[in-house]
Amino acid sequence: MITGLWIFFSIAGCLFILKMVYALSVAVSIPVTAGALYVSTSHVRVMSFLNEVKMAPGQLFIDIGCGDGRALRKACRLYNVRGIGYEVNPLAFLKAKCLSLGHKNIRIFFKNFFKDKLSDADVIFCYLFPDVMKQVSKKLKSELKPGTVIGSCNFELPGFVPEKVLRPGNSLHNDPIYIYRM
Numbered sequence: 205m206i207t208g209l210w211i212f213f214s215i216a217g218c219l220f221i222l223k224m225v226y227a228l229s230v231a232v233s234i235p236v237t238a239g240a241l242y243v244s245t246s247h248v249r250v251m252s253f254l255n256e257v258k259m260a261p262g263q264l265f266i267d268i269g270c271g272d273g274r275a276l277r278k279a280c281r282l283y284n285v286r287g288i289g290y291e292v293n294p295l296a297f298l299k300a301k302c303l304s305l306g307h308k309n310i311r312i313f314f315k316n317f318f319k320d321k322l323s324d325a326d327v328i329f330c331y332l333f334p335d336v337m338k339q340v341s342k343k344l345k346s347e348l349k350p351g352t353v354i355g356s357c358n359f360e361l362p363g364f365v366p367e368k369v370l371r372p373g374n375s376l377h378n379d380p381i382y383i384y385r386m
């Protein structure tokens with residue numbers, strides 16, 4: 205009985221601490237992200253995007269707000285591209301860094317992507333928040349070279365016309381992924 209209670213409270217305590225760490229990391233990043241939480245895109249959705257957007261070895265794939273970096277790792281594995289991720293949520297950044305150890309083609313920066321030029325990208329991937337999409341559109345329009353492909357999960361880029369809209373899989377993964385070409 206005592207052992208059971210001890211195990212229960214230990215697990216509950218660990219879960220509580222994890223929740224607190226998550227909440228704290230969101231709280232410190234929210235002034236930059238303007239509401240975009242650290243929520244990962246499902247593997248089904250990332251794969252659906254990568255199967256649609258073929259890349260050549262050595263091309264540059266950038267995830268602006270890379271979360272745990274899963275899209276970068278999958279793109280590198282599938283196409284042998286170079287990957288760059290920007291992340292301002294400390295928990296997501298640490299996770300992305302740890303999980304990407306050993307992937308020498310991937311670089312992850314603890315940095316606001318608005319502060320860097322994205323002009324070398326061949327493919328941009330994002331899953332941000334509606335409040336910033338207008339600003340993101342403006343930045344991408346002014347920096348990206350013709351032919352660069354952009355994938356935006358869930359939210360449209362104002363001022364762009366999608367080349368295609370993916371709706372991958374069943375109802376769990378069915379939110380749109382908008383694909384644009386500069």
Ligand SMILES: C[S@@+](CC[C@H](N)C(=O)[O-])C[C@H]1O[C@@H](n2cnc3c(N)ncnc32)[C@H](O)[C@@H]1O
Pocket residue numbers: 233236237238240241242243244245246267268269270271272273274275290291292293296315316317318329330331332
């Ligand atoms: C919804 S998550 C998506 C994560 C990842 N792209 C994925 O699809 O799994 C959005 C992430 O973008 C990050 N983010 C939002 N605005 C950012 C900015 N200006 N610079 C860097 N990271 C940003 C957030 O911290 C959050 O972790």
